[in-house]
Amino acid sequence: xxxxSKLLExxxxxxxxxxxxxxxxxxxxxxxxxxxxxxxxxxxxxxLLDLKEKIQFCSNCHNISDTVLCEICANxxxxxxxxxxxxxxxxxxxxxxxxxxxxxxxxxxxxxxxMEGVGPQDLTINSLVTKVKKGEIKELIFALSxxxxxxxxxxxxxxxxxxxxxxxxxxxxxxxxxxxxxYADEVTLGRSILNxxxxxxxxxxx
Amino acid sequence: xxxxSKLLExxxxxxxxxxxxxxxxxxxxxxxxxxxxxxxxxxxxxxLLDLKEKIQFCSNCHNISDTVLCEICANxxxxxxxxxxxxxxxxxxxxxxxxxxxxxxxxxxxxxxxMEGVGPQDLTINSLVTKVKKGEIKELIFALSxxxxxxxxxxxxxxxxxxxxxxxxxxxxxxxxxxxxxYADEVTLGRSILNxxxxxxxxxxx
Numbered sequence: 001x002x003x004x005s006k007l008l009e010x011x012x013x014x015x016x017x018x019x020x021x022x023x024x025x026x027x028x029x030x031x032x033x034x035x036x037x038x039x040x041x042x043x044x045x046x047x048l049l050d051l052k053e054k055i056q057f058c059s060n061c062h063n064i065s066d067t068v069l070c071e072i073c074a075n076x077x078x079x080x081x082x083x084x085x086x087x088x089x090x091x092x093x094x095x096x097x098x099x100x101x102x103x104x105x106x107x108x109x110x111x112x113x114x115m116e117g118v119g120p121q122d123l124t125i126n127s128l129v130t131k132v133k134k135g136e137i138k139e140l141i142f143a144l145s146x147x148x149x150x151x152x153x154x155x156x157x158x159x160x161x162x163x164x165x166x167x168x169x170x171x172x173x174x175x176x177x178x179x180x181x182x183y184a185d186e187v188t189l190g191r192s193i194l195n196x197x198x199x200x201x202x203x204x205x206x
Numbered sequence: 207x208x209x210x211s212k213l214l215e216x217x218x219x220x221x222x223x224x225x226x227x228x229x230x231x232x233x234x235x236x237x238x239x240x241x242x243x244x245x246x247x248x249x250x251x252x253x254l255l256d257l258k259e260k261i262q263f264c265s266n267c268h269n270i271s272d273t274v275l276c277e278i279c280a281n282x283x284x285x286x287x288x289x290x291x292x293x294x295x296x297x298x299x300x301x302x303x304x305x306x307x308x309x310x311x312x313x314x315x316x317x318x319x320x321m322e323g324v325g326p327q328d329l330t331i332n333s334l335v336t337k338v339k340k341g342e343i344k345e346l347i348f349a350l351s352x353x354x355x356x357x358x359x360x361x362x363x364x365x366x367x368x369x370x371x372x373x374x375x376x377x378x379x380x381x382x383x384x385x386x387x388x389y390a391d392e393v394t395l396g397r398s399i400l401n402x403x404x405x406x407x408x409x410x411x412x
Contacts, residue, residue: 002302004277004295005270011257014250018235027296029224033254034261034270041258044220045251048239051217052247055240064211064240071210089210090233096208 060131062107062124064089072096072104079103081138085128085157087111087150091143103141106131111144111153120156132161142170172197266337268313268330270295278302278310285309287344291334291363293317293356297349309347312337317350317359326362338367348376378403 003009008030015026033041057063058070061083065071072078072092082103086092092105108123131137140161144150158168174192175184184192209215214236221232239247263269264276267289271277278284278298288309292298298311314329337343346367350356364374380398381390390398 002299004264004298005261005272007253007257007261007272008270011253014253017246017250019238020231020234025226029227030254030257031295032225034258038258040223041254044223045255047213047216047220048236048247049251051213051236052240052244055211055213058210064214066211066213089237092210093208 057107061105062109062127063092063105077102081136082141083128083131083137083139084141084143086143087145095143103139108144108153111147111149112156113149123153125157125160128157129160132164132166135165137166139167139169142168146173263313267311268315268333269298269311283308287342288347289334289337289343289345290347290349292349293351301349309345312346314350314359317353317355318362319355329359331363331366334363335366338370338372341371343372345373345375348374352379 003012011030012023012026015021015029016023018026021029033044054066056065056068058065058073059068060073061070063070063072067074073080079102083106084095084101084103085106085108086095087108087110089107092107095101095105106124106128108125108128110118110123112118112120112123132140140157142154142157144153154170161168172195173188174195175181175188181189209218217236218229218232221227221235222229224232227235239250260272262271262274264271264279265274266279267276269276269278273280279286285308289312290301290307290309291312291314292301293314293316295313298313301307301311312330312334314331314334316324316329318324318326318329338346346363348360348363350359360376367374378401379394380401381387381394387395
């Protein structure tokens, strides 16, 4: 693209570095900001700088937090012996939105992926193992995405903590509520039959 | 969404004010920035603030510019008596990319749209009319989008300048190069037959 202004070119370049934002979209966004009052741009710029500068991660669960201990970990009504292991903060938000979970979390910060150069030392696995060794945790629920990387990470953690007297589980995989059986993939449908639950037990979740 | 951090919530809110960016996408973008080195966020924030603070608009054609007169208007090789009237700077960039136009531009900054509360006084029409009255312009090429608002704007300008001895034209509408006739809409196809050009003349553009 042929920009008539270096300032515009810079802004478009920086914007287009965001994931999923191409040059054209970046230009559209930047021109939109130009047309808006100054406060719009200032609000965006300062909120991003503030976030980057002041953000903390909970010292216990590694969730994003404005304080040393996040709201969930600091909440005495939550069961800190029941820990749900997730990849990132978006998973915490998704599970919190269900309102079904009264335990706490442990945010790994990703999953083991040799292809992307992410090893166990890049994640918060050590801090999880330490917590388990202290005997603070009764049950770990693995809630990672069901990909090869997710399974590898689950298994790696499982090997580290087995024999330490903590019980482990994974979230149920199956046909989504409201989905039609005929459109489900074979692996999911197969697993959902193998891992069937007693009919009376299935009623409680509603 | 239930954010564990006010800082995060602010950043996501500001990001989601951009057009076409929903809350989920905003969260994804903000979390991406959080994982990147500090320079990424600083680069984005300062480039946007710089742009908003220092940007100028060309005093002649109202194109975005880092200087009082934009590169195109300042270029003595460009024909300043041939002026292409466009809606916004993206149109200038699109036409410049063709490399086919050696005249100059006039950027209106939008089109007349009563529905969106944009009247002639919100655009740079007066400055265009002034230029025409000074006798600086021989031909105006209307290159606005072919919508009702675009046609209204064309006609409004045309009424203001008719009788001032400037010739006017609009860019050709027709079937796009490489398009199949059978998929063209009736209006475009109809116009392209009415406005047919001599076969020999059609060769020169390639």
